[in-house]
Amino acid sequence: KRSISSGQAVPGLVSVPPGFTMPSVSSVPPTSGSGQQTADAESALPNPGTYEECHRKCKEVFPLQMEGVRLVVNKGLSNHFQVSHTVTLSTLGDSGYRFGATYVGSKQTGPAESFPVMVGDMDNTGSLNAQIIHQLTTAVRSKIAIQTQQHKFVNWQCDMEYRGEDFTSAVTLGNPDMLVGSGILVAHYLQSITPALALGGELVYHRRPGEEGAVTSLLGRYTGDNCVATLTLGGAGAHATYYHKANDQLQIGVEFEASTRTQETTASFGYQLDLPKANLLFKGTVDSNWVVGATLEKKLLPLPLTLALGAFLNHRKNKFQCGFSVTIG
Secondary structure, rough: OOOOOOOOOOOOOOOOOOOOOOOOOOOOOOOOOOOOOOHHHOOOOOOOHHHHHOOOHHHOOOOOOOEEEEEEEEEOOOOOEEEEEEEOOOOOOEEEEEEEEEEEEEEEEEEEEEEEEEEEEEOOEEEEEEEEEEOOOOOOOEEEEEEHHHOOEEEEEEEEEEEEEEEEEEEEEEEHHHHHOEEEEEEEEEEEOOOEEOOOOOOOOEOOEEEEEEEEEEEEEEEEEOEEEEEEEEEEEEEEEEEOOOOOOOEEEEEEEEOOOOEEEEEEEEEEEEOOOOOOOEEEEEEOEEEEEEEEEEEEOOHHHHEEEEEEEOOOOOEEEEEEEEEEE
């Protein structure tokens, strides 16, 4: 669980209508077959996971930007229900209070997975973010996400994901409006070619008054014993990531992005250092735009208290921002 999440949106490779973002759909657990032979099980290809998670392993190594002061209090009311209180003080963004609630159902599909899952939070202005995730069958999972801004509906989307033995397909429908004739449709497909290689593609179609278009991209991912290399190529540009786990304490990631729309390229290097004996987690990054940043997270065991400190410096724009957070529970 991340104690601070300021500026955590990751720029995508496709152009979508303004005001619409696509939260990722967590992967569906693999189905188990009871009548398979041992030889077939050894030769069968594994499920590749989801398309949206291909670059995530590298992304998790990079630190999230922090600004201002944040206090988070988490309270578990039962085995199925948890609430949180968040107070944010910022000089750049909005300061305020946010209340969150999480409900986990009793339908257990794995050792640590139960459904349905309902997550929502509301700030002091009345803006709401909510998600409902449910496992319909052993291979099909659905999600509905809505977002309001001061009592007005801003975004809503519906995701449907199907996971086969060696492939995963997903469809996302966002902000459909039949009267105006607008909306966005995203289709993903990922197929295992070998136990280490997976290939897939993405189709994004968006339409609104005076604008209509589609963007396609192809993806390849290679998974080694301690590394993951992923490449995405499409009409919107290129996106390449490489993740390497040096040992139990050190993980590194390299990311390259090139956009055909902005004609800009960016290369980033990040690393994560985990010191479990000291209950410390350190993340750092530097990119080709001369932006340097780092976060330090410290757990004060046996107290249910976590402290986090982060700082980012943009040398070109001569901008500096730092943040501090305290998480209780």
